[in-house]
Amino acid sequence: MSTNKNHKLIIYQLLPRLFGNVKSTNKVNGSVEENGVGKLNDITDKALAEINKMGFSHVWYTGVIEHATMTDHSRYGIKADDPDVVKGRAGSPYAIKDYYDIAPDLAVDVNNRISEFKQLIARTHSNGLKVIIDFVPNHVARTYASDAKPDGVRDLGQDDDASVSFSPVNDFYYIPDQHFVVPIGYNPGGDEFHHPLKDGKFDEYPAKATGNDVFNAAPSINDWFETVKLNYGVYNPNGEKIHFTSEPPLWNKLYDILAYWSDMGVDGFRCDMIEMVPVEFWSWLIPKLRKNYPELIFIGEAYDKGQYDNYINKGCFDYLYDKVGLYEIIRKLTCDEWGASTWGINAVWNHDTCGLEDHMLRFMENHDEQRIASRYFANDPFLAIPGMIVSATLSTGPVMIYFGQEVGEPAIGASGFSGDDGRTTIFDYWGMPEYQKWVNNGEFNELQLSDNQNKIRNFYSKLLNCVKRNEALREGDFYELMVANEHQPGFDTKLYFFVRYTQSQRVLVAVNFNRHEKEMVVKFPQDLLKKLNVHGNITFTDSSSGRIFDTQDIATGLKIHLQPSSGLLLHF
Template sequence: MKGKFIVYQMLLRVFANAHSVNRPGGSLQENGTGKFKDITVSVLEELRRLNVTHVWYTGVIRHATAGGTGVKGGAGSPFAITDYYDVNPYLASRENCRMKEFEAMIARTLDSGLTPIIDFVPNHVSPDYHSAVADFNEQNYCPGRIHDWDWSDTVKLNYGCRDTWEKMRDILLFWAGKGVGGFRCDMVELVPVEFWQWCIASVKRKYPKLIFIGEAYQPENYPALFDVGGFDYLYDKTGFYDTLKRIVRGEAPASSLTAEWQKQGKYQDRMLKFLENHDEDRISSPDFAGNPFRGLAALFVSLYFNTAPFMLYFGQELGEGPGKTSIFDFCSLPRMRSWLRGLRAGDAGKFLDHEASALRDIYMEFMSKTSEPAIRRGDTFDLEYANPRSEYFNPDRHFVFLRRYGRKIFLCAANFSDEKTVIRVNIPKHAFEYFGIDETEYLNSTTPVEVAIAPDAGTLLRLQN
């Protein structure tokens, strides 16, 4: 892997949809959809240019659509599965060849040097679930066919039944056998950790390189999910994401990030960072930053603070929004359409507006630096404690840290204010001791380092030692 672990999440039916009709609640025929064939080699090469290493194909497994029981929206939820052993017919050019078309997309992904990830939804299925391969029977459902929260388009599975365990394990083996390299596991805290312990170990005995990412929200459950359940990574929602969002909105000081990584302890490098996904606000939303460029300092910290993986949501790099992209409807996104149109013409940026083009260039620059060994696998030293409020440093808006690998040391400085600034950063003796390096005339604990930072951005400065 050239760079750090970076996931690109795409809701395939929206990502690759070139139709400009976006009638609210519109049908497949009206609004159109992306298809497996649209994930071409050129699309995958563009993702590689973003230093993406893994592609999470959201909404691939067959789910309930219009006309089904309790279906939400015009297209239905990707998480109300109707057959774990099938893919959505609407994603195929030829419905009766849909599995072959899916397999071809997976092969293209692998041939492009990317690892494909798909959903695994263990807690619930659609009330209309039926599979010709291995169907569920009444004992596989919780008594009364209940559902959690407002998920009225689903019924909850019964993990008090051992047969459910085995059927779910076999589903994972089926998709791994088709070349899928990992699973983003939905709402993992709603399923017994004992199941995960047995299931992940069982699947990895046959496919040891498989990656399991868990959607989890309760920090008190992280140790059990990692150490007992066997997850490789968990969502960093209630830690870095929530904190960064508050900082961007001016509701928390930048220095509050220190407490968040400290809480994560030995798990911090296994917490999947993100700023957008299908559940969260777009950065351009007024409920987040109100402008995609105002999220760049948060992107800087998310990418560079430690070796933890990062997830990018499709269209984030183009500033899509401000509304949340629907996961329940057939729709398309204007900047994604322009990007795809340009890509098909041989230049992905050809039809992008100025803002989308400029933002994409910044994302590509930021993402390219994740190949730097100090960023990809180096040690981190948080400098915030050594830099109290002063004329040249504001801990409410500035966050600073060091990354080091071998002889390379980088000072990373994030500016969450809307003004260009020049800060002076103290590097304490403890940092030199921690990294095992000597102080020099040019780099020492008594001479602050001066750093210029653009508004809502970050500076990666290599230090001479």
């Protein structure tokens, strides 16, 4: 794992395509001219200073690498993509068209798009933040072809033998003697979009396997049909049999790509769908990169709890998504689902991620998930307060906020390829109405925000800065208080209590997921009091309000009152 000494990553995920876009047209399936697009240059020093001020340490710039799009950039010498294999007018950021290039949509001067990205890296660093970008290792766009690769670099598939379905030295999988078939019923860009290549066909012969492990020439409309799967020397149709004794050519090509971006100053990579790539690749790639870039951070998108240990200890990842663990428990509690209990939080750290707590990335939103303020989730950003407190303070592992979450962006309505599903589109040109109020035409301030939006944004700012500055929350040990309190009157399984502590600092975290207020006495076990060396009258101070809670004798516990859907960080 990385030798990076930043004990608590606080990550802000943003899509540059949407971040700086101030147009409010929001026409379904609208063009870049109609709906607008954000630029790298829109992420100004002022914007970055405000992100830093809010408590963040890292920015994950999502969708900066060139990907397939329905927008024609041929006037800049960029080959147009066939819309029949592109999802959305803007295109999916996860259908990479050139690993060595920046998306032309994001540049003010398209011919200098790499320079504009380098300038963004420099601005980010000068504002005290580090840079994370995506690495998409499992698949690329069907139109992949690098025109920006350095001299001497062999392109993906350039040396493949396409007459065979599989070879350990091929970069792609093939379906010999068959033409690729565009899924029936796909209408790229909607009825109003016209394009000379929009004809329900795409010239790919022989057909290549599709990104989500579809090994036939005709993927369905629900498949990742716009992508082709990369070959790591594993023959999937034959029971995941490994066919490599040394690294296949693809491995070195991908190493060179990550070294290219690391040389540019990128500080870390969020790696897409890591479980679709053999762990042997990661255990080869990451240590090799760290020989030259020892501080690189690697975050893996992972969903199989049974493989967490494998990808941390063998695959050398720093952090993994905690989606199927804490996220799902917190979401149920936030939505007040029947049977939801904070004992599920205990189950996550006690069983699901046992021994790996500090390696789990916690979040309540990202580009794949529904917005908290949407009608598909909580329909109210304030209901996320207890869940965000737990997500941010449960361990020393990173916490992540998705841009717009802090002002209650609700993702209302369909935008094009992205339907009305409570998610902010990653496929379409679009504006985020509530977030645009904070952007405020490049002023990046609260002047257009409502009182409630300022309140929820202030909550996030206070929480994240407390985590950033408090040693106990940033790097301290954890002590769970549920077992010590479960038999006393007033105990409720929608309350959660724990202590984070170091030798010099201590914080009691108390949250209430109930939609009504709760009051109880929190008991502290004798072994914890001895460990903390505290006794007698102890004063507790709330980090947000400065409110004082006194106990005449901590051995008898601390009486606290919790508002509905709220929490306290009590320093003592």
